[in-house]
Amino acid sequence: MQAAVWPAEMVTPKHAILSDHARQFDELRFAYPVVSRRSKGLSIGVNVNPDKVCNFHCLYCQVDRRVPPRDRTVDFELMVEEVEFLLGLSQSGQIWQHPRFKGTPLELRRVNDIAFSGDGEPTTYERLGEAIVEVGKLRESQGLTELKLIVITNGSRLGEPEVIRALEGLQAGPYEIWAKLDAGTQAWFEKVDGSGLPLRQIVRNIIAAGQKLDLTIQSLFPTLGGQGPSDEEIGAYIGRLHEMLKAGAKLKLIQVYTTARRPADDSVGVLPDERLDEIVARVRREVPVAVEGFYGRNWE
Ligand code: SF4
Incomplete structure (x- = not known):
């Protein structure tokens, strides 16, 4: 995947950067960059539930399920490739030239984490454990030893042994599990x-x-x-x-x-x-x- 060169026409203002949690970034299907107030920097989100199916129905959910999903299943190899692509853009600093991120304050121009979230419950994704391992390898190969892997979960499957086993893969490096x-x-x-x-x-x-x-x-x-x-x-x-x-x-x-x-x-x-x-x-x-x-x- 080639790094894109973006036209300089529009600079997104800071408040819009912080509220822009769109799941898509140009042509990417599963990975998306977000500047987040909680992570105080850039978080690379990985949407492992592109079908928008969730076993909770939170009233505050921001996923608009009236809009049909673009993808119904995860293309595993493509997902890993997209994360690698975004890591590369962030490492080179090119991401800050993108119109959406050009106005990002200097103190937020850092990659904080890769977060498995999604338009549903990430622990229902049967290849979550493999995804954690593969993304962990990317972190290692790029020498990003401080980069956290995060899994965001509603807790509905946290008691299941195979989910705990999958999450134990996080222990290979810095990690957080955000349980609702x-x-x-x-x-x-x-x-x-x-x-x-x-x-x-x-x-x-x-x-x-x-x-x-x-x-x-x-x-x-x-x-x-x-x-x-x-x-x-x-x-x-x-x-x-x-x-x-x-x-x-x-x-x-x-x-x-x-x-x-x-x-x-x-x-x-x-x-x-x-x-x-x-x-x-x-x-x-x-x-x-x-x-x-x-x-x-x-x-x-
Ligand atoms: S658990 Fe998350 S994705 Fe599911 S409905 Fe609640 S906020 Fe939305």
């Missing part, structure tokens, strides 16, 4: 994540994976019809975190955030900064794990 926990009660979980699974099963899954692997808990608290999670809900959520820690799950970080991008569902809103601050402060007080908060952004 958006609720403390079954009722809020069902409302926000649209899953019929018992929340206690998700907690058990996170514990099973967390006993072997370091985890980051990612919690998104939106407003639904103008109402955010109650204090009782946050109390129950903290109870779930305690349950995980007590069972020996290695929780390295808790990320508390709210919606920052336009979801497909109109009833979902942004939690005000003050409420987010309250939740972050309470989790910090009551849970012995580092906590980071991320404010939302109104999209209108």
Whole structure:
């Protein structure tokens, strides 16, 4: 794959760069570059669920399933080739000449990670383990020993031995696993994540994976019809975190955030900064794990 040369006509402003999480980058089908506020740099996303099928139906999901998918299956070799291509562009600095990234501030012009995410649940991709190994080899061959591999998961399959085995491949280098926990009660979980699974099963899954692997808990608290999670809900959520820690799950970080991008569902809103601050402060007080908060952004 050849590095492209881009015309200099349009420079994307900084705020648009940070909100541009489009899954496509020019002609690429499975890999996409994103400048992200969380990674404080460039993240190379790998979409291993191009069919847009997910076993959760989160109200805040940004995947627009009204638009039919371009691909229904992953072309494994092409996916790896695309990641290699983007790594090459980033390493050479050419990526910062692309119209979309030309306005990226200097401090964000660094490659932070390669993230397996997708338009669905990455752990449902049967070749995830192989993909982790292959991408890990690219990291090694390019001497990028500090580059993190990240898997973002809703936790629904984290308890399954073959998924844990696949994720253990991450331990060949720096890695993070971001596991979703958006609720403390079954009722809020069902409302926000649209899953019929018992929340206690998700907690058990996170514990099973967390006993072997370091985890980051990612919690998104939106407003639904103008109402955010109650204090009782946050109390129950903290109870779930305690349950995980007590069972020996290695929780390295808790990320508390709210919606920052336009979801497909109109009833979902942004939690005000003050409420987010309250939740972050309470989790910090009551849970012995580092906590980071991320404010939302109104999209209108
Ligand atoms: S788990 Fe992720 S992809 Fe699936 S519906 Fe929720 S936000 Fe969307």
